[in-house]
Structures are given as structure tokens and as C-alpha cells.
Amino acid sequence: MSIKIASSATAMSTLGGFIIVFGFFAFNLLSHGSLSETNDGSVLGLIAVNCILASSGASLTALMYNRYSDKHTHKWSLLSAINGSLVGMVSISAGASTVYPYGAFLVGLVAGVVYSLAAKLVERNRVDDPLNAIAVHLGGGTWGIVSVPFLDSDHGLFYKANILSMWLIGWNLCGLLVIIIWTLIWAALIFGIMSALNCLRVTSAVERQGLDVVQHGEKAYPYEMTGRSRSASMATVGDNRGQTDDVQQPIAESNDTAYATVQEEDDRSLKEPVSMSQISEADPVSAV
Known part of the structure; x- marks a missing residue:
């Protein structure tokens, strides 16, 4: 999909x-x-x-x-x-x-x-x-x-x-x-x-966190300034521990396309930096 x-x-x-x-x-x-x-x-x-x-x-x-x-x-x-x-x-x-x-x-x-x-x-x-x-x-x-x-x-x-x-x-x-x-x-x-060499794609954990945060320790896109969080702009369905791919499903909201809010544990993961041990343990995202 x-x-x-x-x-x-x-x-x-x-x-x-x-x-x-x-x-x-x-x-x-x-x-x-x-x-x-x-x-x-x-x-x-x-x-x-x-x-x-x-x-x-x-x-x-x-x-x-x-x-x-x-x-x-x-x-x-x-x-x-x-x-x-x-x-x-x-x-x-x-x-x-x-x-x-x-x-x-x-x-x-x-x-x-x-x-x-x-x-x-x-x-x-x-x-x-x-x-x-x-x-x-x-x-x-x-x-x-x-x-x-x-x-x-x-x-x-x-x-x-x-x-x-x-x-x-x-x-x-x-x-x-x-x-x-x-x-x-x-x-x-x-x-x-x-x-x-396993350097073509990053892991799913890094994708969700964002390379700006993991690699540079800074947010490239100031979502707070627009009144929207990163979690409000996408939906992540499925447990990362049991699946290798995250499935995101858009839902209709008012006159524009919006996305469901991520579960609380995913929302916390976006706010807290991902440790290198977590990154190494996460399954790599398969190429589309």
C-alpha cells in the first residue's frame, strides 16, 4: 500500500x-x-x-x-x-x-x-x-x-x-x-x-524518529511553530516489535487529508531520542 x-x-x-x-x-x-x-x-x-x-x-x-x-x-x-x-x-x-x-x-x-x-x-x-x-x-x-x-x-x-x-x-x-x-x-x-554493506536504508526506528534527530540531534522541521506535531501528520499501525514495516493509513478530516494520531508509546518515542542499541536491534525497512 x-x-x-x-x-x-x-x-x-x-x-x-x-x-x-x-x-x-x-x-x-x-x-x-x-x-x-x-x-x-x-x-x-x-x-x-x-x-x-x-x-x-x-x-x-x-x-x-x-x-x-x-x-x-x-x-x-x-x-x-x-x-x-x-x-x-x-x-x-x-x-x-x-x-x-x-x-x-x-x-x-x-x-x-x-x-x-x-x-x-x-x-x-x-x-x-x-x-x-x-x-x-x-x-x-x-x-x-x-x-x-x-x-x-x-x-x-x-x-x-x-x-x-x-x-x-x-x-x-x-x-x-x-x-x-x-x-x-x-x-x-x-x-x-x-x-x-547494509547502508542503503535506515531502520524503521530511525525513519520514525527522523535522521535530523538521530544523526544531528536537531529537528529539521519545527512542527511546534505550525501547531502540529510530527505524530499528528502520520499514522503508524502495528507493533514494531512484531513487524518489520510500519503501515500508515490516511483518514479523512474536514476538507483536507489528515492522519490518525500515533499510539502513546509511538508518540513518546518521537519525543525521546532513539539510542544506538535500539537502532541496531530494530529490523531494517525492506526496500519498496
């Missing part, structure tokens, strides 16, 4: 998203690799415009998809708009200098839908991806690579249906396959070693 965890710092997420979007301008502009040659100014200007249009289009469709596809909330989601803008930047990176502005906007519109569908697929398969990085980078990046052979202003299939445009499709698909294989090999190697 998927566990819905309420966001704890939407303002910081917004700031972080803005910083990443701004960084993509530098990434895509500098990827041109030239500033002094003839026509560099027009190419750089095209890249900047395409980045804005693709980011805006993806943010729009991601926002609309979340608003009208969720039958339970029907709300405008700021976080969906932020991730939409990011996936737009990711998707246009492959063809930022080679597509027309309206083509960049089209790339962004489709990227927002791709992101939304990929995020649903990841969640349905119980993959632990709290940042939706798979949907943003794998989904948006895949669509971006595939879109270039169709929307390239010089040799795109939509403009010049010839043998070269067909070759472009083949080469881009080949490049996409190489990227996926290269990523899978290194991801399996790195995470496999971490899993073998």
Missing part, C-alpha cells in the same frame, strides 16, 4: 524548483559551446526562448492533469506545477537549439502529460521515489530525445520526410538505449554495493 506523506516545506520546494529551472538556462545555453561565432547570438536567444516555452507548457499540462484527473481532491497543486516546469526543462535539453519556439512549447505540453503518467506508474508499482525524479528525468528525458527527430527545424520528419530524418530517429533511439544501459549498470553496481 502506498503511503501518502504530507509535504513539510512547500516554500523551500518552490525555491529549490526555481533554482533548478534557473540552472537549466545556464546548462542549455552553455551546452552550445560557442559565444563568438557568427549567428551565436540568435542561437542562444532561441535556446533561452525554447527553455521558457517548454517549461511553461509542461508546467501547465502537469497542473491541469493533476487538477482534473484526481477525483478526490480536484485542487490546483503547486508541487505538480513545479515538477512540470522541471520536466519541461529536461525534455527540451535535447533539442533546445534545433526546434522552433512553437515546437518547444509542444514538447513541453507533451512532457507534462508524460511526467504525470510516469509519476502515477511509479507510485502504482510502489517504487520509493519521493521527489518524482524518475518521472521528471527518465520520463522527460526519454520524450525529449524521441521528439527531436520529428521537430528538428532542419531535418525533422514533420518538415522533411526523407532518409536522413529516418536515420535521425534510429540514431536517437540508439543513443537512448545506450544511456539507459549505462545508467542501469552503474546504478546496479552502486546500489548493490550499498545494499550488501
